[in-house]
Amino acid sequence: MNYNLNQLGQQRPKTSTLAALKSLLQLISHERRNLLIALVAILLNSTLNLLGPYLIGHTIDTYVVHKQYHGVLVFAGILLSMYLVALFTSYFQTKLMGGVGQRMLFTLRNEVFQKLQVLPVGFFNANKAGDLISRVNNDTDKINSFFSQSLMQFIGSIATMTGAGIFLLVINIRLGVAALVPAVLIVLFTRIVSPWVKKKNAVNMSSVGGMSAEIQESLGNFKVIIAFNRRDYFRQRFQTANQQNYTTAKGAGLANNIFVPVYSMLSSMAQLTVLLYGIYLIAHQEFSVGLLVSYLAYATNFYNPLRQLAALWTSFQVAMAGWDRVSVILSLDTNLPVMETAEEVSAAGPLIELKNVHFGYLPGKEILHNISLQLQRGKTYAFVGPTGGGKTTTASLIARLYDPVSGTVLLDGKDIRSYTATERTKKVGFILQEPFLFTGTVKENILYGNEQYAAYRNEALEEVIKNANLQSLLTIFENGLETKVTSGGDSISLGQKQLIAFMRAVLRNPDVLILDEATANIDTVTEQLLEDILNKLPATTTRIIIAHRLNTIENADEIYFVNSGEVTRAGSFEDAVDKLLKGKRVS
Numbered sequence: 001m002n003y004n005l006n007q008l009g010q011q012r013p014k015t016s017t018l019a020a021l022k023s024l025l026q027l028i029s030h031e032r033r034n035l036l037i038a039l040v041a042i043l044l045n046s047t048l049n050l051l052g053p054y055l056i057g058h059t060i061d062t063y064v065v066h067k068q069y070h071g072v073l074v075f076a077g078i079l080l081s082m083y084l085v086a087l088f089t090s091y092f093q094t095k096l097m098g099g100v101g102q103r104m105l106f107t108l109r110n111e112v113f114q115k116l117q118v119l120p121v122g123f124f125n126a127n128k129a130g131d132l133i134s135r136v137n138n139d140t141d142k143i144n145s146f147f148s149q150s151l152m153q154f155i156g157s158i159a160t161m162t163g164a165g166i167f168l169l170v171i172n173i174r175l176g177v178a179a180l181v182p183a184v185l186i187v188l189f190t191r192i193v194s195p196w197v198k199k200k201n202a203v204n205m206s207s208v209g210g211m212s213a214e215i216q217e218s219l220g221n222f223k224v225i226i227a228f229n230r231r232d233y234f235r236q237r238f239q240t241a242n243q244q245n246y247t248t249a250k251g252a253g254l255a256n257n258i259f260v261p262v263y264s265m266l267s268s269m270a271q272l273t274v275l276l277y278g279i280y281l282i283a284h285q286e287f288s289v290g291l292l293v294s295y296l297a298y299a300t301n302f303y304n305p306l307r308q309l310a311a312l313w314t315s316f317q318v319a320m321a322g323w324d325r326v327s328v329i330l331s332l333d334t335n336l337p338v339m340e341t342a343e344e345v346s347a348a349g350p351l352i353e354l355k356n357v358h359f360g361y362l363p364g365k366e367i368l369h370n371i372s373l374q375l376q377r378g379k380t381y382a383f384v385g386p387t388g389g390g391k392t393t394t395a396s397l398i399a400r401l402y403d404p405v406s407g408t409v410l411l412d413g414k415d416i417r418s419y420t421a422t423e424r425t426k427k428v429g430f431i432l433q434e435p436f437l438f439t440g441t442v443k444e445n446i447l448y449g450n451e452q453y454a455a456y457r458n459e460a461l462e463e464v465i466k467n468a469n470l471q472s473l474l475t476i477f478e479n480g481l482e483t484k485v486t487s488g489g490d491s492i493s494l495g496q497k498q499l500i501a502f503m504r505a506v507l508r509n510p511d512v513l514i515l516d517e518a519t520a521n522i523d524t525v526t527e528q529l530l531e532d533i534l535n536k537l538p539a540t541t542t543r544i545i546i547a548h549r550l551n552t553i554e555n556a557d558e559i560y561f562v563n564s565g566e567v568t569r570a571g572s573f574e575d576a577v578d579k580l581l582k583g584k585r586v587s
């Protein structure tokens, strides 16, 4: 399955504006009550704004023309109260929709983050962390801006425009048609230009993601950068990404601002038409001054919201581009589903069996070729072979970090795909080549993912550690369980990190423990300690040791050579050395 979000985004069929609006609205569908109140508020606001010009026209023709100033004062008071109520409704809906937008942002970020937690390793291989962070943080915020600031204004503007349009046509049909012709041009222009605007924003968001990926990569590798004095190289790369972002942001800014001047020009044309045509009609006694004043106000009431719509439309295009980038993550399924099987767990056969397994990370590039092997309970196996031969990949399939392209992996006689993630991780303990630690204490790190001892106090946990023969490892840490660890573990040594990962895996008491170069950074004395601990594991625990150092695998019951994606049995340590010396390999 292809998990590259940038490629997937391009391959997706184009969604219509209406479909995109529908999916965006679904995000806030549970906010019906608030939406309804905000809608009533904005419609009330529009109605009050629409009544204004009519009352002004009426005041001029009825009271101003006849010099009845008492009436003028009364209507001025009515207008003032109306405008105050309109101000309040506008403030109220803004406040309400701000809350709706923030809650949507909260839920959406949670949803995307939770989705990221269930996606397989292949997804993270195909995407850069920086880009993912940008999608979770930045792109979701664009959708929030649309909901908090634009949606109700959008509806309010359309309501005001529709009302004003009706007034324009009812007061004088010929003048109304003349006033509305520029609006048709605006609609046509919008339809033609919108896809381009959306695309420009999508490109810009993608470049923000690219820039964030650069930052993440250089911050994550700062030691190597300093050690190799490659600051210039990364500075250059960041500058390129920044330059790209600058260019695309300029493009998006230009696209986003294209609506406003065009809308303004066409609405000014409409006002001018109304003015000239209105004066002509007054000259021919077909229209009154009061009506022309109302008419001009309605034309303003029609074209002002239209101008506002230009900005709102841009915000909608930006939100849609953001939604495309976020929804592509939400639409992904894990390619590691739990499958139904009639097979029963069988303790009689091997603990792990690989049957004709083929695997590749990328389509068309096979890494493991037709692997078949059986690993028995309680035995110690070693995978040895040259760098890049496929040892970690084979172990990853045993831990189901990936599924084979063809063939099966059986755990306790049952397809590994039929176990839930919880069942599987209980049975398989995997100490990775590069152990990852979380910010917290040694205790929090060794209990990571361990429900059994999660609530244990230090004394009780120390007892458990003692029973698991791990106490000698704990003494290596200055403050024992309470020793502080930072994310990535820079406050402690690489060997210490490996020890924490080792304790984490052993305490879970798995059926199979995989150690991928787990002692590469540990001194020989500590290594001997680990050896003792491994020997004292329950008699049924199977151990798989991936190692380059021969002394690490001396006690293995069986050694496998893993080379160029092929796995061959080499027998015991003595057999393997013997075969190596003779340059002979048997399967």
Ligand SMILES: Nc1ncnc2c1ncn2[C@@H]1O[C@H](COP(=O)(O)OP(=O)(O)OP(=O)(O)O)[C@@H](O)[C@H]1O
Pocket: 125, 361, 362, 367, 385, 386, 387, 388, 389, 390, 391, 392, 393, 394, 562
């Ligand atoms: N995430 C990945 N995406 C694409 N190819 C990969 C990925 N991980 C490993 N490979 C490729 O798969 C092959 C086997 O790699 P693997 O890590 O299994 O080797 P290894 O025997 O464990 O090596 P080492 O001793 O260096 O740890 C290599 O050619 C490597 O380039």
